[in-house]
Amino acid sequence: MSMGRARDVRGVRGVRVDGPAGASAALRPRLLGRSTVNVVVAVSVLYTLLPVLWLVLAATKGSDALFSSDLLSFRDFALFSNVRALFATDGGLYGRWYVNSLLYAVLGAALGALISVACGYAFDKYRFRHKEKLFGLVLAAVMVPQTVLALPLYLMASGTGVVNTFWAVFVPVLFNPFGVYLGRIFSQGYVPDEVLEAARVDGAGELATYAKVSLRMLVPGVVTIFLFQLTGIWNNFFLPLVMLSDQHLYPVSLGLFTWNSQASVTPDYYPVVITGSLLAVLPLIVAFALLQRFWRSGLTAGAVK
Amino acid sequence: MTPEPAGPAPAATGAGHRSDHSSEEAGDTSMTTTAPWPAAGEGRAPAAVPAPRGARRTARRRALGACGVLMTPFFVLLVTVFLIPVATAVWLSFFGSDEPGLGFGPERTVFVGLRSYAAVLTDPTFLSGLGVVALYCLLYIPLMVLCALVLALLLDSGVVRLRAWAQLGLFLPHAVPGIIAAIIWLYLYTPGLSPVIDLLGRAGVTVDFLGIHTVVPSIVNIALWSNLGYNMVVFYAALQAVPREVVEAAVVDGAGPVRTALQVKTPLIRASIVMVAMFTLIFALQLFTEPMLLSQSTPMISSRFSPSMYIYDAAFNRNNYGLASAASVVLLVCTIALSYGVTRWTGRLDARSVPDEQQEAAV
Numbered sequence: 001m002s003m004g005r006a007r008d009v010r011g012v013r014g015v016r017v018d019g020p021a022g023a024s025a026a027l028r029p030r031l032l033g034r035s036t037v038n039v040v041v042a043v044s045v046l047y048t049l050l051p052v053l054w055l056v057l058a059a060t061k062g063s064d065a066l067f068s069s070d071l072l073s074f075r076d077f078a079l080f081s082n083v084r085a086l087f088a089t090d091g092g093l094y095g096r097w098y099v100n101s102l103l104y105a106v107l108g109a110a111l112g113a114l115i116s117v118a119c120g121y122a123f124d125k126y127r128f129r130h131k132e133k134l135f136g137l138v139l140a141a142v143m144v145p146q147t148v149l150a151l152p153l154y155l156m157a158s159g160t161g162v163v164n165t166f167w168a169v170f171v172p173v174l175f176n177p178f179g180v181y182l183g184r185i186f187s188q189g190y191v192p193d194e195v196l197e198a199a200r201v202d203g204a205g206e207l208a209t210y211a212k213v214s215l216r217m218l219v220p221g222v223v224t225i226f227l228f229q230l231t232g233i234w235n236n237f238f239l240p241l242v243m244l245s246d247q248h249l250y251p252v253s254l255g256l257f258t259w260n261s262q263a264s265v266t267p268d269y270y271p272v273v274i275t276g277s278l279l280a281v282l283p284l285i286v287a288f289a290l291l292q293r294f295w296r297s298g299l300t301a302g303a304v305k
Numbered sequence: 306m307t308p309e310p311a312g313p314a315p316a317a318t319g320a321g322h323r324s325d326h327s328s329e330e331a332g333d334t335s336m337t338t339t340a341p342w343p344a345a346g347e348g349r350a351p352a353a354v355p356a357p358r359g360a361r362r363t364a365r366r367r368a369l370g371a372c373g374v375l376m377t378p379f380f381v382l383l384v385t386v387f388l389i390p391v392a393t394a395v396w397l398s399f400f401g402s403d404e405p406g407l408g409f410g411p412e413r414t415v416f417v418g419l420r421s422y423a424a425v426l427t428d429p430t431f432l433s434g435l436g437v438v439a440l441y442c443l444l445y446i447p448l449m450v451l452c453a454l455v456l457a458l459l460l461d462s463g464v465v466r467l468r469a470w471a472q473l474g475l476f477l478p479h480a481v482p483g484i485i486a487a488i489i490w491l492y493l494y495t496p497g498l499s500p501v502i503d504l505l506g507r508a509g510v511t512v513d514f515l516g517i518h519t520v521v522p523s524i525v526n527i528a529l530w531s532n533l534g535y536n537m538v539v540f541y542a543a544l545q546a547v548p549r550e551v552v553e554a555a556v557v558d559g560a561g562p563v564r565t566a567l568q569v570k571t572p573l574i575r576a577s578i579v580m581v582a583m584f585t586l587i588f589a590l591q592l593f594t595e596p597m598l599l600s601q602s603t604p605m606i607s608s609r610f611s612p613s614m615y616i617y618d619a620a621f622n623r624n625n626y627g628l629a630s631a632a633s634v635v636l637l638v639c640t641i642a643l644s645y646g647v648t649r650w651t652g653r654l655d656a657r658s659v660p661d662e663q664q665e666a667a668v
Contacts, residue, residue, distance in 0.1 A: 119379035152390035206371030
């Protein structure tokens with residue numbers, strides 16, 4: 001919707017840009033302005049892309065080429081041996097970490113997104129006492145630093161005996177108050193109240209209506225929240241650092257952190273950490289690319305309100 | 306499926322709690338509105354169709370039951386991983402162990418009142434951590450908002466070539482996890498590994514990116530690199546929703562592209578700017594991942610470099626739970642106070658500038 005309007009705006013401005021081009025005096029600064037704009041944007045894109053490009057090139061190099069800063073030559077193409085070394089280091093821990101990260105992130109984000117959307121939907125469609133106060137509490141939860149919660153969560157986890165298990169990381173990451181906020185906005189935008197009224201007139205149960213009708217309309221919202229949470233959990237570093245001591249339960253982020261600390265002592269770890277970092281970036285890029293259609297619309301809905 | 310080892314019991318009480326409300330609520334609604342389905346979305350004009358009181362009551366109860374079921378999983382999480390931990394943190398901050406270093410058990414803790422707070426607030430390492438975060442925020446937040454806004458306005462101006470590709474390229478770092486962004490930049494800051502330092506060296510410039518004066522700007526750079534594209538997309542999305550009539554009016558008025566961007570479009574997306582500034586602030590105050598990783602390679606970053614690192618160090622290296630909790634409550638209070646301040650301040654700005662905006666729109 002807003003996309004269409006934006007295209008119109010650009011059309012109008014396009015006319016304006018080409019319109020009064022008769023006077024060359026007025027044309028020159030405009031051309032200058034145009035190229036300045038393009039140069040600024042190009043430099044910014046280089047700023048964001050070059051470090052990633054460095055990571056890609058560095059992952060294809062053996063240690064010698066890496067330390068001679070000889071990145072652009074293809075004499076020493078060692079990507080495959082690097083990957084082999086990566087999965088062989090410390091008895092194949094990296095593969096384990098990768099699977100752990102996928103489990104924490106994909107399962108956690110899927111379940112978390114469903115929980116958040118259900119709650120956001122209920123906030124939008126039902127009325128009850130103190131609703132806005134309760135919603136305020138949800139919003140307040142967004143800004144509480146993770147470091148504040150870490151010690152009590154650790155003590156609770158060790159009290160119940162789940163510390164240093166899968167659940168110690170998995171359960172807290174399900175909590176996503178910002179997802180509830182987004183869920184409420186998406187529910188306002190995607191599920192018209194008339195649909196619910198019609199379903200009630202037809203005698204459909206509330207929960208059946210949610211599962212069969214509303215949830216389908218909310219799919220773009222669910223996917224957006226899923227992606228946000230997937231990124232969040234994949235990036236999560238603090239909670240596993242606090243909760244886990246068994247290296248076999250580590251996610252990739254924490255594993256690379258420990259390997260990097262060894263790299264300053266044993267430089268052999270540098271190529272392994274670099275290759276491991278490159279592989280750890282791939283799932284999110286794949287997820288963003290595959291689900292592009294959804295999160296673009298979702299992001300717009302979240303930003304404009 | 307997964308989060309409920311303790312699930313069923315709270316779930317049942319949650320639902321019961323809600324239906325208690327529902328009977329009260331049914332009384333309320335029958336007096337104040339005549340909506341046949343009280344559960345319809347709020348703010349909707351009530352349709353004047355009377356329905357039997359009993360049927361309405363049943364429908365209302367059923368609606369609230371469903372509402373309770375939909376909300377319960379989230380609120381079980383909210384209580385267990387948010388409310389109880391926050392309360393625990395506050396509680397722990399008033400207790401301490403009188404024999405530090407002799408092991409720790411709940412039975413040995415004693416009430417110490419505000420002693421932990423006094424210890425935290427007079428600890429020079431904690432205060433210097435607050436100073437570091439303040440400096441970091443002062444550098445990072447304006448830079449981030451300004452750069453993201455300028456890029457969004459440039460992309461929205463319609464003269465950028467390959468706009469979709471530029472956006473994708475700018476957004477890419479968002480898909481790079483924070484710890485990996487920190488690893489990439491750490492290596493780019495490391496002499497011997499870094500092509501940047503190599504190139505600068507050939508040009509005769511030697512820079513120590515992890516020196517005493519450069520370490521905070523270096524961390525700002527990592528954070529900026531990670532989040533610039535994401536915030537740019539948020540601003541860009543908001544700019545697309547700016548009504549075209551307003552932009553046209555400005556153009557007819559003779560405003561150039563720069564003036565249109567700064568004086569017409571920017572004020573119209575103020576809400577997004579405030580939102581981005583707020584989230585950037587909240588995450589900046591938690592500064593942890595980047596300095597934690599960089600501390601492995603530079604002595605310039607101590608284990609108590611930022612408040613979050615101080616809390617981690619106090620809790621898990623020194624096992625001083627009272628001190629860690631007091632520090633986390635201080636950090637929490639700072640976060641709340643600053644967020645509240647930002648909201649109030651921008652709210653007042655909004656109230657003052659609404660007439661201007663209307664004027665401009667009228668032109």
